[in-house]
Amino acid sequence: MSDDRGEGKGFDRRRFLQLAGGGVVVALVGLGARFALKRDREFDYPEDLNAYLRIGRDGRVTVFSGKIEMGQGVMTSLAQMLAEELGVSVASVDMVMGDTRECPPDAGTFGSLTTRVFGPALREAGAKARSALLGLAAKRLGAPRTALAVDDGVVSVRGAPSRRVTYADLAGGAKILRVVDRRVALRAAKDFTVIGRSVARLDGPAKVTGVAKYAGDLRLPGMLYARLLRPPMHGAMLVRIDTAAAERVPGARIVQHQGLIAALHADPQGAETAVQAIRSSWSEPATTVDSESIFDHLVAVGGEPNEIAKHGDVEAARARAPHLLKSVFHKGYVAHAPMEPHTALAEIKDGRATIWASTQTPFPTRDRVAKMLGMRRDAVRVITPFVGGGFGGKSAGQQVLEAARLAQLTRRPVMVEWTRDEEFFYDTFDPAAVVEVASAADPSGRIALWDYAVFGAGARGAAPIYASPNMRIVAASSGPEIHPFAVGPWRAPGANMNVWARESQIDRMAAALGQDPLEFRLRNVAEPRLRRALEAVGTAFGWQSGPAPSRRGQGIACSIDAGTCVATAAAVRVDAATGRVTVDRIVCAQDMGIVVNPEGAKMQIEGGLTMGLGYTLAEELHFRGGDILDRNFGTYQIPRFSWVPRIEAILLENDALAPQGGGEPAITTTGAVIANAVFDATGVRFYRLPMTPVRVMDALAKSAKT
Amino acid sequence: MMRVLTFRLNGVERTLDIDDARALLYVLRDDLGLTGAKYGCGVGYCAACTVLLDDVPIRACVTPAAAIDGHAVTTVEGLASGGVLHPLQQAFIDHGAFQCGYCTSGMLLGAVALLRSNPHPTREQVVQALEGHLCRCGAHQRILAAIEAVAAQGAAAGDVR
Numbered sequence: 001m002s003d004d005r006g007e008g009k010g011f012d013r014r015r016f017l018q019l020a021g022g023g024v025v026v027a028l029v030g031l032g033a034r035f036a037l038k039r040d041r042e043f044d045y046p047e048d049l050n051a052y053l054r055i056g057r058d059g060r061v062t063v064f065s066g067k068i069e070m071g072q073g074v075m076t077s078l079a080q081m082l083a084e085e086l087g088v089s090v091a092s093v094d095m096v097m098g099d100t101r102e103c104p105p106d107a108g109t110f111g112s113l114t115t116r117v118f119g120p121a122l123r124e125a126g127a128k129a130r131s132a133l134l135g136l137a138a139k140r141l142g143a144p145r146t147a148l149a150v151d152d153g154v155v156s157v158r159g160a161p162s163r164r165v166t167y168a169d170l171a172g173g174a175k176i177l178r179v180v181d182r183r184v185a186l187r188a189a190k191d192f193t194v195i196g197r198s199v200a201r202l203d204g205p206a207k208v209t210g211v212a213k214y215a216g217d218l219r220l221p222g223m224l225y226a227r228l229l230r231p232p233m234h235g236a237m238l239v240r241i242d243t244a245a246a247e248r249v250p251g252a253r254i255v256q257h258q259g260l261i262a263a264l265h266a267d268p269q270g271a272e273t274a275v276q277a278i279r280s281s282w283s284e285p286a287t288t289v290d291s292e293s294i295f296d297h298l299v300a301v302g303g304e305p306n307e308i309a310k311h312g313d314v315e316a317a318r319a320r321a322p323h324l325l326k327s328v329f330h331k332g333y334v335a336h337a338p339m340e341p342h343t344a345l346a347e348i349k350d351g352r353a354t355i356w357a358s359t360q361t362p363f364p365t366r367d368r369v370a371k372m373l374g375m376r377r378d379a380v381r382v383i384t385p386f387v388g389g390g391f392g393g394k395s396a397g398q399q400v401l402e403a404a405r406l407a408q409l410t411r412r413p414v415m416v417e418w419t420r421d422e423e424f425f426y427d428t429f430d431p432a433a434v435v436e437v438a439s440a441a442d443p444s445g446r447i448a449l450w451d452y453a454v455f456g457a458g459a460r461g462a463a464p465i466y467a468s469p470n471m472r473i474v475a476a477s478s479g480p481e482i483h484p485f486a487v488g489p490w491r492a493p494g495a496n497m498n499v500w501a502r503e504s505q506i507d508r509m510a511a512a513l514g515q516d517p518l519e520f521r522l523r524n525v526a527e528p529r530l531r532r533a534l535e536a537v538g539t540a541f542g543w544q545s546g547p548a549p550s551r552r553g554q555g556i557a558c559s560i561d562a563g564t565c566v567a568t569a570a571a572v573r574v575d576a577a578t579g580r581v582t583v584d585r586i587v588c589a590q591d592m593g594i595v596v597n598p599e600g601a602k603m604q605i606e607g608g609l610t611m612g613l614g615y616t617l618a619e620e621l622h623f624r625g626g627d628i629l630d631r632n633f634g635t636y637q638i639p640r641f642s643w644v645p646r647i648e649a650i651l652l653e654n655d656a657l658a659p660q661g662g663g664e665p666a667i668t669t670t671g672a673v674i675a676n677a678v679f680d681a682t683g684v685r686f687y688r689l690p691m692t693p694v695r696v697m698d699a700l701a702k703s704a705k706t
Numbered sequence: 707m708m709r710v711l712t713f714r715l716n717g718v719e720r721t722l723d724i725d726d727a728r729a730l731l732y733v734l735r736d737d738l739g740l741t742g743a744k745y746g747c748g749v750g751y752c753a754a755c756t757v758l759l760d761d762v763p764i765r766a767c768v769t770p771a772a773a774i775d776g777h778a779v780t781t782v783e784g785l786a787s788g789g790v791l792h793p794l795q796q797a798f799i800d801h802g803a804f805q806c807g808y809c810t811s812g813m814l815l816g817a818v819a820l821l822r823s824n825p826h827p828t829r830e831q832v833v834q835a836l837e838g839h840l841c842r843c844g845a846h847q848r849i850l851a852a853i854e855a856v857a858a859q860g861a862a863a864g865d866v867r
Contacts, residue, residue: 210742
């Protein structure tokens with residue numbers, strides 16, 4: 001490990017003073033930023049540990065993280081990681097998250113990176129602080145460091161517990177500025193007392209009492225609610241507008257600025273009334289593609305694909321394969337549909353902008369706001385209250401720019417809360433995608449050829465987890481230019497498509513060979529951790545060996561995502577009369593390395609699998625060109641209580657491995673495991689998601705005829 | 707129409723002089739400062755705005771203020787009493803029956819209404835009662851477990867209010 005930024009930045013005196021005003025400071029300078037995302041140097045984590053934590057005079061520890069809490073539970077797991085290293089109880093930790101003035105810079109909360117990448121940086125800050133405090137305690141108590149023990153923020157001499165001093169006393173006795181010039185070891189897994197425990201979520205009491213504040217719950221004196229005039233479809237151009245009637249709505253104010261047209265009012269219903277009173281006509285673009293023609297379009301415009309993996313001689317293997325299995329898989333656009341629509345409250349006062357926003361990317365959003373307003377970025381502060389679900393969809397920040405611009409134009413605080421209609425219209429959807437795959441096995445049941453191409457979704461989840469001597473994996477563009485409206489990251493971006501396609505094809509191969517799908521996977525997976533997950537899930541599920549279709553309705557699928565090995569088994573029933581797929585049970589086993597909060601990790605597994613029922617069985621955006629036809633939950637169905645199976649999450653112990661991703665891996669297997677179970681139940685293979693009742697009925701009818 | 711409405715809000719008598727066609731959700735969130743009920747869809751599909759009118763769960767986003775005149779309204783802010791959480795609130799914490807928390811207020815009130823009218827529901831009855839409540843995080847299994855735990859406690863300790 002080395003400081004790859006050269007001299008290092010040293011201690012920021014201004015920040016020191018700022019912190020000193022708010023409490024007692026232990027100021028140390030460590031080594032370089034080791035935990036940065038390589039691709040995003042701008043948001044490297046700082047070396048100054050004061051950026052991460054502050055010990056108050058009352059002994060409470062405030063932790064600062066640029067990550068945000070949107071339900072995934074990191075408020076709690078980060079507090080655990082810091083508490084473990086610093087030597088305090090979780091109950092003494094207060095979390096400040098997603099506030100660009102208070103927190104260390106961060107590229108955003110996505111990619112299952114909070115525990116994997118921010119976690120080590122936070123733990124190291126805690127370990128350095130503990131080391132420095134122990135040094136001070138040794139002096140204060142007149143005992144060598146090695147004779148000291150720490151318990152919940154109290155340092156005492158082993159064997160003489162009355163010789164003690166608290167962190168608060170130590171940090172308060174003097175403002176300390178010193179350099180930690182050596183690497184501080186993180187605590188070993190065998191010594192953990194806080195990590196690995198199912199600590200109750202810190203956000204629980206606030207969330208069950210209604211006290212928890214989301215951006216839309218905030219109120220400022222003199223604030224206005226804004227409703228924006230929206231085009232009827234993407235690509236439409238405003239031809240005529242008449243705001244006379246809208247301006248007669250009592251209390252309403254109409255703003256027009258560079259294409260931004262908004263009605264503002266002190267009352268949200270007043271703003272709604274006024275925006276409805278705006279008369280406008282639009283030129284509508286010619287329809288290009290729709291929900292059905294999109295797949296041919298994606299293949300046609302995909303362009304030169306990127307090679308993800310290649311070895312052996314794919315063409316020769318294709319030519320000599322006696323039974324080449326070729327498949328084409330299609331999946332439509334899927335909405336994020338968080339329960340909280342995009343919201344932002346912006347205030348610009350005395351040359352400073354403050355924005356409370358429902359966002360996964362407070363720092364990049366701050367920079368975009370600063371650029372738009374022509375302000376220095378240190379004059380803009382984004383504060384992230386609780387976020388009501390994100391799933392990747394709250395990365396873009398359009399509503400923040402809208403609120404900031406309107407606050408600038410009106411010189412009043414402005415709240416922009418998207419309606420559900422706007423939430424669907426401006427979603428950055430999970431892209432529609434196509435996978436074309438050809439594969440073959442040798443007579444012994446080993447994969448001899450794997451030739452795979454994905455269009456539209458990107459490469460995540462396409463990389464090989466099965467060994468094959470002849471392999472080619474390519475991914476065509478997944479960029480915005482090939483889609484008729486915005487697309488973006490959606491919980492494990494691209495992986496839901498790729499894992500469904502890959503695991504369906506693996507299942508086809510096993511069935512063609514007359515082999516058990518679990519045994520076929522075990523024979524061909526390369527990663528031992530994944531083998532163990534498969535074996536564990538097979539045992540826990542009570543997998544009954546034999547080739548599919550067995551008519552039992554059992555399915556299996558596996559993947560490696562965000563460093564986590566995941567294997568999932570499911571039991572389904574298919575009602576031929578209605579086409580309805582009922583999922584009775586899902587068992588999911590994960591090796592995710594060290595588990596910080598086991599119950600929290602299980603919530604993420606259960607949540608991911610449940611959310612995944614949507615893209616598997618129902619969710620698909622209907623559109624004609626830029627015209628989004630699904631605008632609310634009446635036509636766009638997301639999982640409901642009656643859909644939810646019994647879900648069992650199994651965490652495989654692996655304390656030798658640092659914590660891996662937890663929010664995304666499980667959902668990547670949902671489509672595949674259910675599709676494979678449906679095949680086992682019916683003998684019908686599905687090449688299109690979602691498997692809606694109409695499609696299931698049609699497919700069953702077709703297969704009955706043949 | 708502007709008029710004076712008289713109602714009980716979380717156990718306290720209130721009067722409000724307002725436009726009685728105004729959506730109850732905005733009356734609660736903007737006029738009364740109770741932001742626990744959430745906007746999720748605006749048309750009654752998602753149930754994030756659920757509050758109780760007497761003992762009946764209603765969608766505040768599509769309910770005109772006139773409906774509360776002479777009735778009792780309960781929001782999530784009125785569930786705990788004397789600093790003690792309602793058994794369902796405690797059970798939601800104990801079972802981890804929420805993630806982002808945005809649907810939680812509505813879920814809790816839907817569950818309170820269920821257990822008041824049917825203290826010992828079957829699994830199917832709980833599912834039916836909450837079928838209209840959407841949760842995008844996928845906390846469903848734990849929400850069901852929390853409600854069933856309270857129903858089971860109620861069987862032993864007298865039913866929940």
